Amino acid sequence: MALKLLIINPGSTSTKIGVYDGEQEVLVETLRHSSEEISQYETIYDQFKFRKDIIINVLKEKNFDINSLDAVVGRGGMLKPMESGTYKVNEKMLKDLKDGVQGQHASNLGGIIANQIGNELNIPAFIVDPVVVDELNDVARVSGVPELPRVSKFHALNQKAVAKRYAKESGIKYTDLNLIIVHMGGGVSVGAHKNGKVIDVNNALDGEGPFSPERAGSVPVGALIKMCYSGNFTEQEVYNKVVGKGGYVAYLNTNDARDVLKLVSEGDKEAQLYFDAFIYQISKSIGEMATVLEGKVDRIIFTGGIAYSDKVIDELTKRAGWIAPITVYPGEDELLALAQGAIRAMTGEEEAKEYK
Helix, strand or coil: CCCEEEEEEECCCEEEEEEEECCEEEEEEEEECCHHHHHCCCCCHHHHHHHHHHHHHHHHHCCCCHHHCCEEEEECCCCCCECCCEEECCHHHHHHHHHCCCCCCCCHHHHHHHHHHHHHHCCCEEEECCCCECCCCHHHHCCCCCCCCCCCCCCHHHHHHHHHHHHHHHCCCHHHCEEEEEEECCCEEEEEEECCEEEEECCCCCCCCCCCCCECCCCCHHHHHHHHCCCCCCHHHHHHHHECCCCHHHHHCCCCHHHHHHHHHCCCHHHHHHHHHHHHHHHHHHHHHHHHCCCCCCEEEEEEHHHHCHHHHHHHHHHHCCCCCEEEEEECCHHHHHHHHHHHHHCCCCCCEECC
16 A cells, blocks of 8 residues: 655745655645745744644645654755755754754755654654755865865755656666756756766855856856955845846846746847856756766756756757757656655665764
């Protein structure tokens, strides 16, 4: 009999939940929270009971029997750097999620809410592949400034999910493959997967790598330093230029790649330039990762919402298709990826890891 799972994925102004019977979606709801509701709470952790109660109430309204659940799975948050995998929520994890050891983010609530519901039902609670998954080679951490080591923060959940999907579909173990995976959404992450480990990847969370709809990418360092000390901007304003208001937002005042593609189709020369630059920078990053893998690349995989665009894929293929064959898995099914991680742990396909 298939395992029945509740999946919880908190965002800044919404909480997406899903009920899965094995890998089969039974129920999906996006619970939206107004700015007035959120502003009542001083910290993200303070939102915990408010969000949990909404989840339980919605499940009751849908006549779903929560006592039929076998496990609860939350989106992993800003924890310490950790290996990829499925982790059972423990006290150390709960403390670090509450404290926000690498930053306060709504995703920190995923494991906390999952644990509370799991305790009440006497079933396990898990998280799977949070953005802080860190499998970098030591050489990839060296930046040139000892105080500023390179760090791993990227779309780990989706990159790992599509890597394992490709491995399953190709009949080759993930640990026997060399892959370059490109996630294209609000941010862009380009990862080198070697024998089941992401040995190098740009810090997409903080805007490193190619620019994207909402991130500036790796910018000229000298000019950035001068901007920081110009007296014209606060620290937060500079950070916002890199994360949130960079990329397409800065150039074309939109964070929707579909708007850019529409302008390009209408002959807008400015939009064409920035679209070409977007393709150019991602292709350069793919080339970098090809050298990380010493030219032995089994497959390039494109994923994320922007991968739905045939034009984007065609242009990237022209520039990078000579490196390796290409597979496209558009979108990112985070709820399913979280469910699959828990299933692997509960069926013994993988061992659930302990957060330390």
